[in-house]
Amino acid sequence: QKEVEQNSGPLSVPEGAIASLNCTYSDRGSQSFFWYRQYSGKSPELIMFIYSNGDKEDGRFTAQLNKASQYVSLLIRDSQPSDSATYLCAVKVDSGAGSYQLTFGKGTKLSVIP
Amino acid sequence: DGGITQSPKYLFRKEGQNVTLSCEQNLNHDAMYWYRQDPGQGLRLIYYSQIVNDFQKGDIAEGYSVSREKKESFPLTVTSAQKNPTAFYLCASRELADPEQFFGPGTRLTVL
Numbered sequence: 001q002k003e004v005e006q007n008s009g010p011l012s013v014p015e016g017a018i019a020s021l022n023c024t025y026s027d028r029g030s031q032s033f034f035w036y037r038q039y040s041g042k043s044p045e046l047i048m049f050i051y052s053n054g055d056k057e058d059g060r061f062t063a064q065l066n067k068a069s070q071y072v073s074l075l076i077r078d079s080q081p082s083d084s085a086t087y088l089c090a091v092k093v094d095s096g097a098g099s100y101q102l103t104f105g106k107g108t109k110l111s112v113i114p
Numbered sequence: 115d116g117g118i119t120q121s122p123k124y125l126f127r128k129e130g131q132n133v134t135l136s137c138e139q140n141l142n143h144d145a146m147y148w149y150r151q152d153p154g155q156g157l158r159l160i161y162y163s164q165i166v167n168d169f170q171k172g173d174i175a176e177g178y179s180v181s182r183e184k185k186e187s188f189p190l191t192v193t194s195a196q197k198n199p200t201a202f203y204l205c206a207s208r209e210l211a212d213p214e215q216f217f218g219p220g221t222r223l224t225v226l
Contacts, residue, residue, distance in 0.1 A: 102159070
């Protein structure tokens with residue numbers, strides 16, 4: 001069974017610091033990786049996705065992918081209290097005929113301390 | 115406004131009863147998904163559909179059923195065969211050519 005592992009946290013960082021969230025996956029054939037943010041009681045919202053090895057930056061967020069190590073991370077620079085949420089890592093699993101599923105990790109709870 | 119709506123927001127059910135959760139989208143998306151989330155857990159896929167009148171089981175389909183009679187609607191029925199149905203249920207949709215799944219606000223189901 002394909003697995004996605006995340007440290008459940010909570011991860012506490014001071015306001016203005018860099019938060020580093022990590023995710024490992026078991027399927028070496030996985031090609032696409034997604035980071036979602038979920039506030040308590042709300043639905044997930046996509047932050048960014050990454051396909052290629054290396055870094056992808058979007059504003060204060062940077063996703064890093066290392067397929068050889070089966071590792072994907074999310075860095076949040078200049079962390080704000082509004083970043084306090086659970087961050088879900090998801091891995092795309094192709095089901096054929098253009099269809100795919102997302103396998104989610106359990107999420108890491110981030111708390112940014114003012 | 116385009117988006118995904120789920121109703122009701124909160125639902126209470128007695129043991130042994132079937133209940134149907136609504137999911138409607140006006141984004142003209144082809145693919146729709148149902149997930150279940152338990153406290154402290156990630157999302158687990160129940161069913162998904164790429165086209166009208168066709169759907170596939172996800173990882174935890176037992177005790178659930180779906181239909182896709184219209185492109186914009188993908189209702190989920192939680193049957194009495196589902197042993198532990200209390201959870202947060204999320205519906206999502208996407209364009210086939212787009213990897214991003216958009217989520218509805220969710221329905222919180224509690225079995226009394």
